[in-house]
Amino acid sequence: MSTRKLISSTSKKSIHFHKIPPTILNSLIWADKNETQSSNPSLTPKNPSILATNLIKSYSESGQIIEARTLFDEMPERDVVAWTAMITGYTSFHYHTHAWRLFVEMAGTAAVDPNEYTVSTVLKACRSMKSLLYGTLVHGLALKRGLEGSLYVDNALMDMYATCCDCMDSAWMVFKGIKVKNDVSWTTLITGYTHIGDGYGGLRVFRHMILEEVKLNPYSFSIAVRACASTCWLVFGKLMHAAVTKHGFGSNIPVTNSILDMYCRCGCLSEANQYFHGMSEKDLITWNTLIAGYERSDSSESLNIFSRMESEGFSPNSFTFSSVIAACANLAVLRCGQQVHGGIIHKGLDRDLALANSLIDMYAKCGNISDSQKIFSDMLHRDLVTWTSMMIGFGSHGYGKEAVVLFDEMVRSGIRPDRIVFIAVLSACSHAGLVDEGLRYFETMVGKYNIKPNQEIYGCIVDLLGRAGRVNEAYRLIQSMPFKADETVWGALLAACKAHRLADLGKFAARRVLDLRPNMMGAYVMLSNIYAAEGKYKEFAKIRKMMRRMGNKKEVGKSWIEVKNQVYSFVVGDKMGSHTEHIYVVLDLLNGNMKEAGYVPDLDCLVNDLEGGS
DNA sequence: TTAGGGTTAG
Numbered sequence: 001m002s003t004r005k006l007i008s009s010t011s012k013k014s015i016h017f018h019k020i021p022p023t024i025l026n027s028l029i030w031a032d033k034n035e036t037q038s039s040n041p042s043l044t045p046k047n048p049s050i051l052a053t054n055l056i057k058s059y060s061e062s063g064q065i066i067e068a069r070t071l072f073d074e075m076p077e078r079d080v081v082a083w084t085a086m087i088t089g090y091t092s093f094h095y096h097t098h099a100w101r102l103f104v105e106m107a108g109t110a111a112v113d114p115n116e117y118t119v120s121t122v123l124k125a126c127r128s129m130k131s132l133l134y135g136t137l138v139h140g141l142a143l144k145r146g147l148e149g150s151l152y153v154d155n156a157l158m159d160m161y162a163t164c165c166d167c168m169d170s171a172w173m174v175f176k177g178i179k180v181k182n183d184v185s186w187t188t189l190i191t192g193y194t195h196i197g198d199g200y201g202g203l204r205v206f207r208h209m210i211l212e213e214v215k216l217n218p219y220s221f222s223i224a225v226r227a228c229a230s231t232c233w234l235v236f237g238k239l240m241h242a243a244v245t246k247h248g249f250g251s252n253i254p255v256t257n258s259i260l261d262m263y264c265r266c267g268c269l270s271e272a273n274q275y276f277h278g279m280s281e282k283d284l285i286t287w288n289t290l291i292a293g294y295e296r297s298d299s300s301e302s303l304n305i306f307s308r309m310e311s312e313g314f315s316p317n318s319f320t321f322s323s324v325i326a327a328c329a330n331l332a333v334l335r336c337g338q339q340v341h342g343g344i345i346h347k348g349l350d351r352d353l354a355l356a357n358s359l360i361d362m363y364a365k366c367g368n369i370s371d372s373q374k375i376f377s378d379m380l381h382r383d384l385v386t387w388t389s390m391m392i393g394f395g396s397h398g399y400g401k402e403a404v405v406l407f408d409e410m411v412r413s414g415i416r417p418d419r420i421v422f423i424a425v426l427s428a429c430s431h432a433g434l435v436d437e438g439l440r441y442f443e444t445m446v447g448k449y450n451i452k453p454n455q456e457i458y459g460c461i462v463d464l465l466g467r468a469g470r471v472n473e474a475y476r477l478i479q480s481m482p483f484k485a486d487e488t489v490w491g492a493l494l495a496a497c498k499a500h501r502l503a504d505l506g507k508f509a510a511r512r513v514l515d516l517r518p519n520m521m522g523a524y525v526m527l528s529n530i531y532a533a534e535g536k537y538k539e540f541a542k543i544r545k546m547m548r549r550m551g552n553k554k555e556v557g558k559s560w561i562e563v564k565n566q567v568y569s570f571v572v573g574d575k576m577g578s579h580t581e582h583i584y585v586v587l588d589l590l591n592g593n594m595k596e597a598g599y600v601p602d603l604d605c606l607v608n609d610l611e612g613g614s
Numbered sequence: 615t616t617a618g619g620g621t622t623a624g
Contacts, residue, residue, distance in 0.1 A: 047615090
């Protein structure tokens with residue numbers, strides 16, 4: 001019930017009750033119950049509990065959760081509805097721990113029993129806390145009280161299992177047990193599959209939903225389109241787009257936003273752009289979807305769209321900033337990133353965990369590791385992504401020891417490492433020459449954390465050993481792998497062979513890479529360089545000829561730098577641009593300094609350069 | 615007769 005409705009049922013006067021202190025309201029509400037004289041008899045309701053519960057809701061809806069709790073605490077009698085309203089107030093305010101504590105208090109000490117309303121609400125809190133343990137306890141309680149069978153409880157149980165812990169088996173069990181399923185049951189199941197990234201699973205359920213002739217609504221369509229987007233298969237996406245139009249949901253914003261997202265995720269940016277311009281109504285999510293879509297493949301355009309969004313009067317939120325910061329990181333445009341950071345602070349979003357994580361990444365990629373560190377150390381709460389981003393930053397800046405120290409600190413803080421953070425720390429060890437530390441982490445990963453190494457992890461270890469000159473050991477590791485090494489693992493060995501001039505093993509590794517990826521020009525370049533270093537110019541020429549025949553499509557290495565708000569990009573041997581002369585003067589100066597410091601250039605690379613490679 | 619559900623952007 002809204003505040004307005006509440007007032008009309010109690011008094012004709014237009015009073016905003018949530019603006020009155022709860023203590024005064026409570027004394028008025030319970031006045032006749034306590035047999036005392038009310039100062040305003042027109043406010044005295046027939047059932048004070050109903051009015052107090054309505055006020056708890058009213059306070060919660062207006063963001064006054066402390067006032068709601070004060071009112072709740074001062075109620076002389078609290079029925080199950082009052083308890084549930086207060087728990088709901090906490091969940092709608094994202095105070096899930098408070099909601100859980102109140103539920104425990106209710107179940108343990110209060111004279112009232114939780115009912116289906118209470119259970120479905122508290123399951124939402126369990127899901128948001130990602131606590132399978134609490135969720136399972138509530139499931140047990142629901143069974144004990146015979147509440148399983150209520151569609152609200154069953155749907156909330158499915159949602160909890162599917163969304164909080166990816167337990168799709170348990171979600172399925174609950175789903176199968178529902179005798180008469182409704183559209184929410186089906187939608188919740190599709191959401192579960194989409195949540196774990198199984199778009200095909202979601203689409204199978206959607207198909208089943210159609211076969212069972214369940215009435216389709218915007219909820220089911222938007223999640224089904226999201227499932228299509230997860231598969232990245234445009235054919236499904238276009239079929240779904242047609243179905244949306246046919247069912248008359250072509251103007252529903254969540255549905256159209258998910259179609260826009262689908263085109264972006266399928267890599268069809270021109271279709272996405274066309275669709276975006278044809279949309280009759282756009283909201284902030286529409287803009288955020290397009291910005292995020294462009295960030296993944298054309299970061300520069302993503303920043304242009306952000307600028308257009310602001311000029312059209314939309315105010316960015318944390319989702320917008322997250323994509324824009326990622327775009328700045330991809331482009332390594334420090335000044336732009338700093339300006340966006342200013343906008344984040346201005347909006348009061350600098351405590352947003354995901355944003356702080358992306359800022360750590362952005363500053364590191366823009367070369368400013370000290371600002372990454374500052375954000376990291378100022379953070380009150382850190383998650384696995386925070387630690388991983390900081391470790392990747394340290395690793396890419398050559399601070400291997402700092403990354404190792406951070407990893408140990410993270411484990412001490414109670415965060416369980418995953419495969420990605422191991423890749424971060426192993427890569428940092430590799431670049432800093434910390435071979436023994438890296439090998440120790442590899443053993444810990446397998447032995448202590450039971451994480452099975454994948455191609456990427458093996459690639460890191462081969463790189464770690466290879467860079468340190470332990471190339472034969474790296475080769476033995478590849479031979480001992482439980483699955484066939486892919487081109488990245490062989491590529492790491494090839495790079496090590498080239499660096500340490502192991503021609504035979506290098507040629508072998510290059511062949512393995514080219515067996516798996518015949519178009520990998522980098523491998524041809526390395527192979528030809530190995531032949532050149534051996535003085536086998538006939539073999540060298542043969543490879544180069546082969547490369548020319550294939551079109552020599554090795555992507556040219558590109559560098560860029562931001563000076564006074566402008567980005568300058570250049571490739572090897574570039575003579576373009578107005579500042580070329582100055583750049584070459586500085587380059588000559590640097591070359592002189594390096595030679596004085598004892599640097600001997602690698603002439604093998606010169607062969608590559610002459611051929612117009614990277 | 616006061617409390618409850620599923621969708622889209624990182």
